[in-house]
Amino acid sequence: MSNLTKEDVIKFLFFLFIVKPFIFWVLGINVRGLEKIPKDKPFIIAANHNSHIDTLILMSLFPISQILKIHPVAAKDYFCNTKFREYIFKTLVGIIPIERIVTRQSKENIFRDINEALKNNHSIIIYPEGTRGEDNTILEFKTGVAHIAKMNPDVPVIPVFINGPDKILPKLDSFIVPFISDIYIADEEYYDNSSTLSFTHKIKQIIENMYLEHKKKETL
């Protein structure tokens, strides 16, 4: 922690004084299974995605001392379309931009930044759906998360189901209405040397099971 940059300090203060109080006091979260997140090794969080709030909630789950080691993977075409947006999101949230359109040239180094972060003991948050779903639906999963897990077989993937942010800030709306969110954290999964397709399917299955468990609780 000796070589802190200005950007690191800004991110740290942003989460300590703005994001965390906002998530815990203005919105409120209800977490189940927080102890399943490893404390001293890198991990990949794979979650369903309905709202920008998802990222802020997931990043608030960790102790503030770890915040500089968490990076959400974000769509380059959306978050980095201007230099200003790129600077803001990289500084405040610490995103790792990723190309959503894979070309022959980009295919090799598309995961380069992510692999490097995981090697440096940093953790990532990824939304395998690749975009935000509407009305609390879970879309088809892209296989990116399985490719990352395959390249880093000793890093666990932690499936997470989030319910609520689609009400707080839906995809097609621009103002926030406070609600309490539910977060379900599942046991860690390692890449099992099957195909990337079946591993992706397995992760999706776990998240959908948590979704069904939540629904069952709602209609008791």
Next chain:
Amino acid sequence: MGSIYLTDNLKMCVIILYISLIIITAGAYVLKFLKKDASNFITRMKSFWIIVILFTAAFMFNKAAAVFFIMLISYLALKEFFSMIPTRRCDRRVLLWAYLSIPIQFYFLYTGWIVMFYLFIPLYLFILIPLRMVVTEETEGFLKSCATIHWGLMTCVYSIGYFAAYLSIPNEINPAGGSVGLLVFILLLTIFNDFMQYLFGKIFGKHKITPKVSPNKTWEGFWGGVFSTGILSVCLYQILTPLSILQSAIIGFCIAIAGFFGDITMSAIKRDMGVKDTGALLPGHGGILDRLDSMIFTVPLFFHFIAYDFNIGILN
């Protein structure tokens, strides 16, 4: 808007409350030491300590801090309620209006503008909520949505607002305890009633009152709560209130009955929504509404009992 007047009686009562809390907590740890299962009770006590300390701190300084504290409670309760009920996507703006009514309502309470406090939620929001909702032209589930949102406002903003309304009662009416004394009196009685109903029900409970709504409630627990609350009321009335002994006995019984109904009303709502607790803010208790359920009925009731008895209310 100055500081809050705390009488010596009130201070003594708060000190006794803290001492009895320490004794109960120590008792819980003794049970734990004797290898009895008291972990749930200990988590409950820990949450309870935090509530009591926050409450004391908020009411120690000035009116602004106390009203602000109650406003935060009201916000947390309303958020819990809105997260619990099914809401329509098209009502997002309506819900935002409902949230915005909280600072307005507490502004009226802070300035002591009691008439507006009485009217704002029951009348103005009753008109404004459907007014904003009808603009979206979504008629499916319209009445249900209007009704649930207004119910949430009435319980979480209007009723909880009465906590702060006590500060507008003139201190001269109650030389023994001051305006805060009346609030402490009703809160002590309500919590004591909850606890005694639970305790008597646990020890003697046989005949269920409301098997469908809340299977834990029994006639034995109910009567135990009513009589012990009446007794506590008679013990405390000289210290904290200007009431006579007969009035205090009557109000003790009324509070016990109202508290019981507040409790089972919230149970019925939870059962309707298919949830066990309204939230998870207070470990061991559940949500903030689980703790406030009986006070939603008793606190306004006692306020109007005092207002009626001492001719305060709509005109000041």
